[in-house]
Amino acid sequence: xxxxxxxxxxxxxxxxxxxxxxxxxxxxxxxxxxxxxxxxxxxxxxxxxxxxxxxxxxxxxxxxxxxxxxxxxxxxxxxxxxxxxxxxxxxxxxxxxxxxxxxxxxxxxxxxxxxxxxxxxxxxxxxxxxxxxxxxxxxxxxxxxxxxxxxxxxxxxxxxxxxxxxxxxxxxxxxxxxxxxxxxxxxxxxxxxxxxxxxxxxxxxxxxxxxxxxxxxxxxxxxxxxxxxxxxxxxxxxxxxxxxxxxxxxxxxxxxxxxxxxxxxxxxxxxxxxxxxxxxxxxxxxxxxxxxxxxxxxxxxxxxxxxxxxxxxxxxxxxxxxxxxxxxxxxxxxxxxxxxxxxxxxxxxxxxxxxxxxxxxxxxxxxxxxxxxxxxxxxxxxxxxxxxxxxxxxxxxxxxxxxxxxxxxxxxxxxxxxxxxxxxxxxxxxxxxxxxxxxxxxxxxxxxxxxxxxxxxxxxxxxxxxxxxxxxxxxxxxxxxxxxxxxxxxxxxxxxxxxxxxx
Amino acid sequence: xxxxxxxxxxxxxxxxxxxxxxxxxxxxxxxxxxxxxxxxxxxxxxxxxxxxxxxxxxxxxxxxxxxxxxxxxxxxxxxxxxxxxxxxxxxxxxxxxxxxxxxxxxxxxxxxxxxxxxxxxxxxxxxxxxxxxxxxxxxxxxxxxxxxxxxxxxxxxxxxxxxxxxxxxxxxxxxxxxxxxxxxxxxxxxxxxxxxxxxxxxxxxxxxxxxxxxxxxxxxxxxxxxxxxxxxxxxxxxxxxxxxxxxxxxxxxxxxxxxxxxxxxxxxxxxxxxxxxxxxxxxxxxxxxxxxxxxxxxx
Numbered sequence: 001x002x003x004x005x006x007x008x009x010x011x012x013x014x015x016x017x018x019x020x021x022x023x024x025x026x027x028x029x030x031x032x033x034x035x036x037x038x039x040x041x042x043x044x045x046x047x048x049x050x051x052x053x054x055x056x057x058x059x060x061x062x063x064x065x066x067x068x069x070x071x072x073x074x075x076x077x078x079x080x081x082x083x084x085x086x087x088x089x090x091x092x093x094x095x096x097x098x099x100x101x102x103x104x105x106x107x108x109x110x111x112x113x114x115x116x117x118x119x120x121x122x123x124x125x126x127x128x129x130x131x132x133x134x135x136x137x138x139x140x141x142x143x144x145x146x147x148x149x150x151x152x153x154x155x156x157x158x159x160x161x162x163x164x165x166x167x168x169x170x171x172x173x174x175x176x177x178x179x180x181x182x183x184x185x186x187x188x189x190x191x192x193x194x195x196x197x198x199x200x201x202x203x204x205x206x207x208x209x210x211x212x213x214x215x216x217x218x219x220x221x222x223x224x225x226x227x228x229x230x231x232x233x234x235x236x237x238x239x240x241x242x243x244x245x246x247x248x249x250x251x252x253x254x255x256x257x258x259x260x261x262x263x264x265x266x267x268x269x270x271x272x273x274x275x276x277x278x279x280x281x282x283x284x285x286x287x288x289x290x291x292x293x294x295x296x297x298x299x300x301x302x303x304x305x306x307x308x309x310x311x312x313x314x315x316x317x318x319x320x321x322x323x324x325x326x327x328x329x330x331x332x333x334x335x336x337x338x339x340x341x342x343x344x345x346x347x348x349x350x351x352x353x354x355x356x357x358x359x360x361x362x363x364x365x366x367x368x369x370x371x372x373x374x375x376x377x378x379x380x381x382x383x384x385x386x387x388x389x390x391x392x393x394x395x396x397x398x399x400x401x402x403x404x405x406x407x408x409x410x411x412x413x414x415x416x417x418x419x420x421x422x423x424x425x426x427x428x429x430x431x432x433x434x435x436x437x438x439x440x441x442x443x444x445x446x447x448x449x450x451x452x453x454x455x456x457x458x459x460x461x462x463x464x465x466x467x468x469x470x471x472x473x474x475x476x477x478x479x480x481x482x483x484x485x486x487x488x489x490x491x492x493x494x495x496x497x498x499x500x501x502x503x
Numbered sequence: 504x505x506x507x508x509x510x511x512x513x514x515x516x517x518x519x520x521x522x523x524x525x526x527x528x529x530x531x532x533x534x535x536x537x538x539x540x541x542x543x544x545x546x547x548x549x550x551x552x553x554x555x556x557x558x559x560x561x562x563x564x565x566x567x568x569x570x571x572x573x574x575x576x577x578x579x580x581x582x583x584x585x586x587x588x589x590x591x592x593x594x595x596x597x598x599x600x601x602x603x604x605x606x607x608x609x610x611x612x613x614x615x616x617x618x619x620x621x622x623x624x625x626x627x628x629x630x631x632x633x634x635x636x637x638x639x640x641x642x643x644x645x646x647x648x649x650x651x652x653x654x655x656x657x658x659x660x661x662x663x664x665x666x667x668x669x670x671x672x673x674x675x676x677x678x679x680x681x682x683x684x685x686x687x688x689x690x691x692x693x694x695x696x697x698x699x700x701x702x703x704x705x706x707x708x709x710x711x712x713x714x715x716x717x718x719x720x721x722x723x724x725x726x727x728x729x730x731x732x733x734x735x736x737x738x739x740x741x742x743x744x745x746x747x748x749x750x751x752x753x754x755x756x757x758x759x760x761x762x763x764x765x766x767x768x769x770x771x772x773x774x775x776x777x778x779x780x781x782x783x784x785x786x787x788x789x790x791x792x793x794x795x796x797x798x799x800x801x802x
Contacts, residue, residue: 107606109722112613112693139610180607209579210605244578247602271690272664272719275746276788295666296602297523297641324666326652326673328629328644357669358644383673386789 002206002222005048007090009204012179013186016171019198023092032073035091036066042094045072046201049084057081062094083227095198100188102132103169105176107183113139114176116148116169120155122188143173161191168197179217180210230255232290232309235501239305243426246298246329248306251291258315263287264394265310265349269323269334270295273387277322277354280391286320286398289313294337297329301426301477301497303337308499311345318398319351322390326383327357335363335380336479339370340495348375350397354390356383370483376401416494422463425473428497430481434460436492444488450478461493505633505684506659506704506711507596507624508536508572512637515563515570515594516541517585518577519551523600523641527576528552533646536637540567560592574598574630574639582626583608590615598639599625602690609693616695623695629665629687632672642669642687656681658795659705661698662717663688663724664746671717671791678792680799683711688724698724699731706737713740713798715791716782718773720747725773732780740798741782744791745773 004012010020024035025048036043047059054060059081063069069091079086102122108115114137121131135151137143148166152158157165168189176184183205190200206214211222221229221237229237236250257263264286268274274293281288290313294306310319321338335355342351351371355363364380371378377397381390417435424430432445437460445461446454453474455464461481465474477497485493514531518524519541529552532538538554540563547558557563564570573589575582575597582604589597590612597616604626616623624631630640635655642665643649652669654676662668668687675682686701688694698716705711714737718725725745731737747770778784785794 107610107693109693109697109724110727113610139607139614177607180605182606207606209603210607212580213605270664270666272662272667272717272746273670275719276667324664324670326670327666328641328669330644357666358648383670384677388789 002208002211002219003050004204004206004217005050005088006046006202007048007088008217009184009202010199012175012204013172013199013202016175016178018168018171018175019196021092021095021198021200023090026073026089026091027077027087029070029074029077032089032091033066033070036063036069039091039093041065041069043069044092044094045069045076046090046092047076047079047081047086048088048090049081049086051081051084054081059086085228095190095200096193097190098193098195099191100200101165101191102185102187103172103189104183104185104187105137105173105181108136111136113137114173116143116151116173118151118155118169120157137173142177143170145170164197165189175204179204179214180207181205182207231501232312235499236306236309238500239302239309243299243302246294246302247296248298248302249291249293250306250309252289252313253291254287254289257287257289259317261287261315261317262398263289263316264318264320264398265289265313265316266292267306267310267319267321267338268293269321269327269329273322273324276324277320277387277391280322280387281320281394283388284391284395286318286391286394289316294334295323295329298333299477300333300337300340300479301424301428303334304340304479304497305499307338307341308345309502311341311347312502316349318349318394319347319353320391320394321351322354322387323357325354325356325385325387327355329357330359331355331357331363332359332366333478335366336483339366339483340479342371342374342378346375347371347378350376350394350401351378352381352390352394352397353378354381354385354387356381356385366483369487420460420462422467422475423471424475424477424497425471426477426497428477428495430475431494431496432461433492433494436490437461440490440492442488444484445481445493448480448484450480451476454481504708504710505636506701506708507631507684507686508633508639509636510535510537512571513537513539513569514639515539515560515573515589516554517543517560517573517575517589519543519554519556520546520549521576524576525551527574527600527641528554530641530643530646530649531574531638534632534638534643534649536639540570560588560594564592570594572596572598572639574600576600579603579605583612586612586623587615590619590621593619595621597621597623597695598628598630599623599689599695600628600630600640602627604691606693609691613693613695622700624686625689625691625694627691628689628694629668631684631686633684634672634676634682640687642685652676653685654681656683657710657712657799658682658715659701659708659711659713660685660715660717661688661701661705662686663690663698663719664717665690667717667746671715674789675715675792675795678796680792680795683708692722697722697727699727702728702731702737702741706739711739712802713742713795715795716741716743718743718745718777720745720770720773721768723768726776729776729780729782732777732782740802741777742785742791742795742798743777743782744785744788745770745777746788
C-alpha cells in the first residue's frame with residue numbers, strides 16, 4: 001500500500017468537504033515560526049512520518065508562541081522516529097477538544113467489499129479496543145446519508161451530532177472511493193467545545209495497483225515499506241515502472257554490511273517460493289541483503305537488470321536465486337539475464353541458481369556454459385533439487401571461496417568498426433559490428449533469436465521488421481543473439497540495457 | 504470428478520490475440536481443455552491456434568455455442584471491463600489471470616458476480632489444473648511438462664502461491680500421490696474463490712479424499728477454513744503448511760488489520776487455529792508428501 005503523509009491525506013479529506021484544522025507544512029524551524037505566526041498560537045507541531053507512535057516518540061509537541069514553535073521544530077526536524085527521518089512538519093491550530101472518536105473505511109476480504117468502522121472513542125490505542133462497530137458498504141450504491149444515520153443511531157449517537165457525523169462518514173467513504181484507498185482512517189475525529197467536527201489526524205493508504213490512475217497524488221514508490229526507500233529501491237522501482245512485462249520487486253533488507261558478514265544477495269521468483277527459499281538461507285545461518293522477485297514470465301532483460309541491481313551491493317558473499325522449484329515460466333530467459341549480468345560484472349562471489357520448471361534443462365545448460373571463465377563458481381539446479389539442498393551448497397561454496405583480486409571476468413569489447421544498431425522497448429540498444437559479422441560463418445544470431453526478427457542481408461544480420469516495431473517490443477530483449485554470438489560467432493553482438501541511476 | 508475444470512467444460516479466452524493469450528491457449532488446448540472460442544474487440548474473424556476469434560463475449564456465445572468458463576488475459580486496467588462483459592453474457596465461471604488489478608475494480612467485479620451467481624478465480628492466479636483432464640490459465644507452462652509433472656489421484660490442492668501450487672503438486676506426484684484438482688486461489692488480498700470456497704468444493708467432490716492447503720500470512724482465508732472444520736462443514740482431512748515465517752519481520756499490519764481481524768492474519772495465529780481445528784500441520788515444506796501419504800494411509 002502506498003501510504004500518504006498526514007498532511008497529504010488531509011488535503012484529500014478537505015477536497016471532499018471534511019473540515020481539518022487550519023495548518024501549514026514546514027521544512028525548517030524558520031518556516032515553522034512563520035506558520036505559527038500565520039495560524040495564531042497555540043499550535044500543535046506534528047512530525048510527518050509513517051509511524052503509529054509519534055506522540056510517544058516525541059514527534060508531537062504544542063507551542064504557545066511562534067518562538068516556541070521554532071524551537072520545537074529545530075528539535076524535531078532531522079530527528080528519527082523509528083527508521084524514518086523527519087523532513088517535514090505540520091503546524092496546526094490547537095483545537096479545544098470535547099470528545100474524540102474514530103472512523104475508518106477499510107476493505108474486508110471476506111465480504112468482499114468496503115467496510116465502515118466506527119468507534120465512539122478515539123485517540124491512540126484504538127486498535128486495542130473492542131468497541132469498534134462496522135457497517136458493510138455496497139460498492140455500487142455507496143454510503144447513503146440515511147444508512148450512515150441509522151448506523152450511528154445503533155452505536156448510540158442519536159442527538160444533534162447524528163446527521164453532522166453521518167455527513168462526515170459519507171464524505172469519508174467518498175474520499176476512499178475517489179482515491180482508491182485500501183484504508184482511510186481518521187483518528188481522532190474531534191468534536192470541539194463549540195460543537196464542530198474536525199479530522200484531527202488521518203492515515204490513508206492508496207491501492208498500489210490503482211496508483212497509475214492517480215498521478216496527481218505524487219506517490220514515489222507504490223508499495224508499503226517499513227523503512228524509507230533506498231537509492232537501490234528507487235532504481236529498481238524505476239525499472240519495474242517502465243517495463244510492464246512480468247513482475248520485478250526489490251527491497252533492500254540489510255544496509256551496512258561487508259564481505260565476510262555472511263550476507264547473501266537474494267533473487268527469488270514468485271512470492272511463496274521466494275519466502276521458502278529465504279527460509280532455507282536463514283536456516284544455513286546467512287543473512288539476506290535484499291528481497292527480490294522476478295516472476296510472471298519476465299523478459300531476460302528484466303532479470304538482467306534485477307541481477308545487476310543485486311550485484312551492486314558490494315558486501316555480498318554470495319548470490320542465491322531460487323523460486324518455487326517448478327516454475328511455469330520459461331526459465332531460459334532468467335538464465336540468459338543472469339548470465340549476462342554475471343559476465344559483465346565478472347562475478348567474484350559464488351552463485352547458486354535454482355531454475356527448476358519449464359525449460360529447466362536448457363536453462364541450466366546456458367547457466368553453466370556461459371559462466372566457466374568467471375572468477376567464482378556458478379552452480380545451476382533443477383526441480384528435483386530442494387531449496388534446502390541449494391542453500392547448503394551456498395554454504396559450502398561461500399565457506400571455501402577465496403575471492404580473487406582480478407575482477408576481469410570477460411574482456412571488454414573493442415569499439416565497433418562498422419556498427420549496425422537498433423533500439424529496444426526499454427531504451428536498450430542491440431548492436432552488431434558488421435565488420436566482425438562479415439567473417440562469421442555461424443550466423444548464430446539469426447538462428448537463436450527467440451522472436452525471429454533478424455534476417456541476413458548480403459550475409460550480414462539486420463532487422464527483418466521495421467525499427468519502430470522492434471522498439472515497440474517485437475524485439476523481446478531475449479539476449480540470445482549476444483550470448484550465442486559470444487560463443488559461436490565473433491563476439492559482434494552487443495546489447496546495452498541502461499539502468500538509470502546505477503550506471 | 505474434479506472441481507472447476509475438466510475435459511467437458513467449454514472454454515472461452517478473452518484477450519486471445521495478446522502475447523499471453525496466444526501462448527496459454529496453446530497450452531490449454533494441447534493439455535486437453537476444450538477451448539471453443541476467443542475474443543478480442545476488433546479482431547473478430549481471426550483464428551488463434553485454430554480457435555475462432557470474436558469481437559465480444561456475446562458474439563462468441565451466439566456463434567460458437569454455450570460457454571462454461573472464460574479465462575481472462577487482458578492488461579490489468581482492462582480486466583474490469585472484460586469481466587463485467589462475461590458476467591453480463593451469463594458465463595458462470597471466470598478465471599482472471601492478470602496481476603495488479605485495482606482493488607476497487609475487483610470489488611465491482613465481485614459485486615456483479617454475486618448478483619448474477621457467477622464465480623471467479625483470481626485475480627493474479629496461475630490458474631487451475633485437473634491432472635489428466637484439463638487446465639485453465641498458465642499452470643505448467645507447456646502441456647508436455649504439465650502431463651509429465653502432475654498425476655491424477657485423491658488429493659485436492661488449494662494454494663495462495665502460484666509457483667508453490669505447481670511445486671507441491673509435482674512433489675506429491677513424484678512420491679506417488681496424485682491430485683484431483685490443483686488450484687491457485689490468486690495472490691491478492693481479495694480474490695473471488697479464496698481457500699474456504701475451494702475447500703467447500705473439494706469437500707463435495709467424491710474423488711477428493713484429502714485436502715492440502717498452502718497458506719500465507721495476511722487475509723482471513725485460513726482462519727475461515729479452520730472455522731469450517733470446527734463447525735463440521737469440512738470432514739475430509741486437511742494437511743496444511745503456512746508460508747511466510749521468515750517474512751514476518753518487516754511485514755506490518757496497519758491499525759486497520761489489527762482492528763478488523765482481531766489477531767487474524769499472522770503466521771502463529773493461522774497455525775494455531777488450524778491445528779486446533781484438527782488440521783495436520785506441516786512445519787517443513789519438504790515433508791508435505793510424507794505427511795499426506797500417511798494421512799491417506801490412515802483413511
